Amino acid sequence: MGRGVSLRALSAAEFGVPGPGVPAPRDPLPKWLRWTQYSPLGRRMAGTRFVAFKVPLRKSFEQNLLPEQRFSPRDLLRKVQERKEELGLIIDLTFTTRYYSRQDLPPATRYCKILTRGHEIPSRKSFLRFRDLVRRFLMANRDNDKLIGVHCTHGLNRTGYLVCRYLIEVEGMEPNAAIELFNTSRGHPMERPNYIQDLQRRVPGCELKDLGSGVRKESSAPAKAQEHPQPPLAVPRSSSSARQRQEEQKNLEQRKQKKQNHQEERKQKKQKHLEMEHQEERKQKKLEHLQTEQLEERKQNHQEQRKQKKLKHQEQNHLEMEHQEQRKQKKREDLEQEHLEMEHVEERKQKKLKHQEQNHLEHRKQKKQNHVELEHLEVEHQEQKKQKNLEQSNLKMEHQEQREQNHLEQRKQKKLKHLELGHQKQKKQKQQEQNHVELEHLEMEHQEQREQKEQNHLEQRKQSKLEHQEQNHLEMEQQERRKQKKQKHLEQNLEQEHQEQRKQKKLKHLEMEHQEQRKQKEQNQEQRKKKKLKHQEQNHLEMEHQEQRKQKKLEHQEMEHQEKRKQKEQNHLEQRKQKKQKHQEQNHLEMEHQEQRKQKNLELQEQEHLEQKKQKKLQHQEQRKQKKQKHLEQNDLEMEHQEQRKQKKLDKRQQRKQNQQEQKQQNSLGQNSLGQNFLEHNNQEQEALELPCPESPRNCCLSPPPRKKKKKQQQELCHQQDLS
Structure with missing residues (x-):
């Protein structure tokens, strides 16, 4: 089979035999009896193109059924035609391919198979495929009214579930209404309670709800402005005048108004933005x-x-x-x-x-x-010559020698002539034979040329019909001319007429023979066709017998395969148990070793940690001592530096006082009242500077240096005094 599921398991699921974990059906009748109890074809569902029927069976299943109980693919098509309707699509939901095949149906009807198990609710994948097939068929057949035939083994549970689910989720029909419509049109109610409960939980698909609108409204509402604004974090330093307070209050009120206006503008903008978004969504x-x-x-x-x-x-x-x-x-x-x-x-x-x-x-x-x-x-001639020679021999003995010589010469000449004549005759014979061969060769070439011409003529006929018609016309004219010539020739020669009559008789005889041969060929072809049909029928029967044998072999092999599987599973379970026990023992030993290792590691870590702590404490104590010593040395140095700075400052102040006293004495005459006041003010500041600092000496060194502006003012005043 190639799959993990055996054919026996498939047939059991198809024929209603309960599998593992599935409760047994209520009716104890066998499957073939249950199949005969259901009507073969239901009515068309009102307002739809669905028709439900039970599975049709091929001829090999008809041996165990009565003629009234038989229902084949031909019977299905005949019953649909009797209702003056037409099947355009057949959807097969059985979980096997042994009931009938695509070849048993005419090529005009479309056939699709969706493998679905019995007693189980069909998966979402099978429903989506069913929905896609129905949609494509309806889109392609809008102009006609062809039906969609759906069947499982009995045409009840799986077909009813998928058809009703399509009506609920796609057409928007209520579950109970869809189930009632299917039951009334099929003529038998659905039997599986798990199918009916699953359909009743479904929600119609056409009632689309606008989800998320409330969320948008809540999110689109602008946040409320704070009624009481927060007080300022720090009050700026200002004079205690009432005018400044009034101005501050006015500024605060203006700010509040601006904030309120700004918030209102924001609200308006948000509302406009939401309206624009709604408009865009509508568009x-x-x-x-x-x-x-x-x-x-x-x-x-x-x-x-x-x-x-x-x-x-x-x-x-x-x-x-x-x-x-x-x-x-x-x-x-x-x-x-x-x-x-x-x-x-x-x-x-x-x-x-x-x-x-x-x-x-x-x-x-x-x-x-x-x-x-x-x-x-x-x-x-030789005899005459001999006689003459004998007569002359008596008369002329003297001239015998000469005559003999002449006679010999003549003989030689004659022999040469005779040889030349024979040679010429041989040449003529050879020439005649060569001419004969050449004639035969020319005739062969002429035949080949004729065959080539005939082939070219056939090709020209295929290329164009008009040329063929013209050639036929020319041939008819030539035949007429030939007939005229023949008639003239017959008038001249009676013998030729007799020969032509013989030729015509032969041609007629050949035509008759040719027609008889044709008839014989046609009769032979008809006989061959009949033999082929008989042979095909015999092959078909043999194929059916072979299929039955294969099914039996497969069932036997599956039984053996199941027994082997059970033995393998038992051996495998025993091996697993042994492995688990070994594995548990090994894990137990490993756990013990790990615990021992952990204890050793913890002891070592504690020892190392204690040693590190001791070392850190010693290092920390040494660092503290060093820091204390450094800090004491720094404090001593700072004290020395502070004392040196104080002495320098005092020296500088004494020098300044002396210089100022000298300048006062020199410029006492030309000094103005303003200059005196200014000097007094400077003296006061200097006295304030000369006062000792109440803080510790460490903080005195951190006091800020004198500002540059005062130095500049003093220099300018000195310069004015010099000028005065």
Whole structure:
């Protein structure tokens, strides 16, 4: 099988046999009896295209059923046609492929299979596939009223669940109404309580709720402004005048008003912003709606164009088929004519060969006769010469030698001539044979040329019909001319007429034979077809028997496989138990070793920690001692520096006092009252500076130095005094 689930397990789930963890059904009847109790085909569900029916069975299942109980795919289509309806789609929900196949249905009806287990609620994946198949079929068949047939084993529970769930979640129907509609149209109520409970929990899909609107309203409401503003963190230093207080109060009131105005503006802006967002959302929804409408219109137009193209393509295919049939008929006629012409040409060739053989024999006979006559003449001539020689021998003995010589010379010449004549005769024979071979070669070339011409002629016929018609017309004219010539020739020669009549009789005889051969071929073809049909039926029966045998073998193998699996599982469980025990013992030992290691590590860590603590304490004590010593040394140095600074300051002040007293004495005469006051003020400041600092000497060194501005003022005053 290739899958983990065996065929026996599949058949058990299909036929209602309870699996592990599933309660047994209420009715104890076997599956094949339950299947016969349900009606084969339900009615069409009102307002939909759904039709529910039980699974149709192929011929191999009809042996164990009565004729009234049988229900095959042909019976399904016949019953639907009796209602004047048409099935466009069949959705098979059984969890096996042995009941029937796609080949048992006509090619016009579409077939789809969704493997769903019995007694279990179908998964979301199977429902989504069911929904997609139905939607695509409805989109593709808007113009017609074809039905969607759905079936499981009995056409009740799985079919009812998926159909009702589609009506609830897609069409927006209430669960109870959908279940009642299915029960009334099928003629039998749904039996599985888990299916019915799951459907009743479903919520209709068309009642879409606007979720999230309350959240938006709450979030869009602006936050309330604080009624009591926070007091300022620090009050600025100012004079105690009443005017400044009034101004501050006015500023505070103005600030409050500005804040309130600013908050109101913010509220207005937020409201405007929310309104703009709502408007944009509405516009987007409108645009999306328009886009969906446009897409639907485009899809419809595209489907219409596809249908038109299909119709045009079908018409073109029909025309092409007609043209092909016409061409085939013409080809057959042309082949018959060519066959007759080839036979006629062969007859002509045979006649020519016979005529050439006769001429060759006659020519040889004439040559032989001429040769015999020449030899006879030569013999007579020799005899005459002998007589003359004998007569002359008595008369002229003297001239015998000369005559003999002459006679010998003449003989030699004659022999040479005779040899030359024989050689010429041989040459003529060779030339005649060569001519005969050349004639045969020319005839063969002529035949090849004719065959090439005939092939070219066939190709030209295929390329264009018009040329073929013109050629036929020319051939008809040539035939008429030939007939005229034949008539003239018949008038001139009666013998030729007799030969032509014989030829016509032969042609007719050949045509009759050809027609008889055709009839025999057609009869043979019909017999072959009948034999093929019988052979196909026998093969079909053999295939069915083989399938049954395979099923039995598979069941036997599955039983053996299950037994082996059980043995393997038991062995595997025993091995697991042994491994677990070993593993537990090893873990226990490891835990003990780890605890011992941990105790040792803790003891070592405690010892190291104590040693580190001791070392740190010693280091810390030494660092403290060093810091104390450094701090004491720094304090001593600071005290010395402070004393030195004080002495320097006192020296500087004494020098300044002396210088000021000298300047006062010199400029006492030209000094103004303002200058005196200023000097007094300076003296006061100097006296204040000369006072000892109440703080500790450490803090006195941190007192700020004199400002630069006072130095500049003093220098300017001194400069003015010098000028005065």
